[in-house]
Amino acid sequence: MEPKKNTSALNERDGVTQPETLSTQVAKSIQQFRRKTISSDELISKILKGDKVALSRAITLIESTNPTHLSKANEVINGCLPHANNSIRIGITGVPGVGKSTFIEAFGKHLTSLGKKVAVLAIDPSSSLSHGSILGDKTRMEELVKDENAYIRPSASGDSLGGVARKTREAIILCEACGFDTIIIETVGVGQSETAVHSMVDFFLLLKIAGAGDELQGIKRGIMEMADAIVINKADGDNIRKANLAKVEFNRALHLFPLKNSGWNPKVTTCSAITKEGIASIWNTINEYEILTKSNDYFNHRREEQNQYWMLETINEQLKNQFYNHPEIIKALEITKQKVLTHQISPFTGAIELLELYKKL
Numbered sequence: 001m002e003p004k005k006n007t008s009a010l011n012e013r014d015g016v017t018q019p020e021t022l023s024t025q026v027a028k029s030i031q032q033f034r035r036k037t038i039s040s041d042e043l044i045s046k047i048l049k050g051d052k053v054a055l056s057r058a059i060t061l062i063e064s065t066n067p068t069h070l071s072k073a074n075e076v077i078n079g080c081l082p083h084a085n086n087s088i089r090i091g092i093t094g095v096p097g098v099g100k101s102t103f104i105e106a107f108g109k110h111l112t113s114l115g116k117k118v119a120v121l122a123i124d125p126s127s128s129l130s131h132g133s134i135l136g137d138k139t140r141m142e143e144l145v146k147d148e149n150a151y152i153r154p155s156a157s158g159d160s161l162g163g164v165a166r167k168t169r170e171a172i173i174l175c176e177a178c179g180f181d182t183i184i185i186e187t188v189g190v191g192q193s194e195t196a197v198h199s200m201v202d203f204f205l206l207l208k209i210a211g212a213g214d215e216l217q218g219i220k221r222g223i224m225e226m227a228d229a230i231v232i233n234k235a236d237g238d239n240i241r242k243a244n245l246a247k248v249e250f251n252r253a254l255h256l257f258p259l260k261n262s263g264w265n266p267k268v269t270t271c272s273a274i275t276k277e278g279i280a281s282i283w284n285t286i287n288e289y290e291i292l293t294k295s296n297d298y299f300n301h302r303r304e305e306q307n308q309y310w311m312l313e314t315i316n317e318q319l320k321n322q323f324y325n326h327p328e329i330i331k332a333l334e335i336t337k338q339k340v341l342t343h344q345i346s347p348f349t350g351a352i353e354l355l356e357l358y359k360k361l
């Protein structure tokens with residue numbers, strides 16, 4: 001009779017004799033693997049020396065969903081934290097095709113030519129689904145990618161914007177500790193990601209292109225309100241006149257917004273990421289902003305506020321994850337949903353019951 005196949009994972013097969021000696025090949029690969037796993041102290045000291053390979057490894061670590069990586073990631077972040085903060089953080093947003101990647105290439109090259117060290121991070125919630133767009137971006141940033149004083153990191157993956165944003169925020173800390181003094185966070189102008197980026201940068205730049213008189217349509221008012229500068233890109237060739245007209249219109253529209261807490265009057269400018277016209281003056285504008293907000297103490301005040309915000313955001317996110325991933329809650333949630341659906345209990349009662357259950361778990 002055929003022996004019954006035991007499919008239990010707990011079952012051990014007997015009768016397999018071990019080879020007397022370990023193959024040298026295997027030994028070698030184990031040694032190599034060990035050499036590759038690097039302690040958090042080593043990682044920190046390499047990052048502080050400006051090692052971009054170590055920086056990438058650390059960012060991969062914070063992006064990992066493997067729970068065993070979490071404590072190591074936190075060690076690295078805490079080790080880097082005292083060396084962070086010394087930078088200007090710039091958020092750049094705009095709809096796909098507006099020229100963000102091309103702009104960042106031109107802008108980034110301008111900054112490195114001034115001796116700046118530039119890190120580019122991206123928050124792109126759509127790319128975590130399609131695993132996309134970054135390859136395209138890297139080819140648009142051909143020169144910057146090769147620049148020794150630049151670092152480009154594709155967007156973190158994750159299944160929630162909150163998660164992706166938190167990882168990006170931690171990546172900012174690592175980049176700063178690695179010596180990058182100008183951090184650019186790029187996001188696609190869709191959905192909630194602008195708000196997330198706005199809450200982690202000092203300066204928020206909205207990239208636009210001139211349309212045929214429809215400049216002010218289709219822009220979410222909230223995004224315009226967040227902008228410290230509106231830059232109309234592709235102001236080259238036949239487009240220059242239209243771009244200048246758009247500039248006038250945006251200026252007029254901005255006057256309708258209340259004065260910002262920063263005391264800064266948002267600027268509207270035009271540029272071409274291709275001819276590089278106007279690129280240098282955007283950097284001057286950001287410098288002016290930094291000088292103003294550091295002299296009126298808004299700069300530090302805002303960073304402190306952002307720290308508080310991110311602590312609370314992280315708590316919210318973790319609480320939600322713990323709740324929804326608890327096996328008992330997963331079971332009870334289904335039952336409660338049915339009860340609500342069939343009007344046995346109100347949605348409010350259902351929620352309270354689940355929360356009460358969670359407290360007891």
Ligand SMILES: Nc1nc2c(ncn2[C@@H]2O[C@H](COP(=O)(O)OP(=O)(O)O)[C@@H](O)[C@H]2O)c(=O)[nH]1
Nearest residue numbers: 095096097098099100101102233234272273274
């Ligand atoms: N004429 C012109 N074309 C531009 C400019 N900036 C970007 N483009 C083009 O616009 C297209 C989209 O640019 P890309 O940087 O990929 O936009 P993104 O989706 O916002 O990152 C590309 O074909 C670019 O070559 C510019 O300043 N002038």
Ligand SMILES: [Mg+2]
Nearest residue numbers: 100101102137
């Ligand atoms: Mg792009």
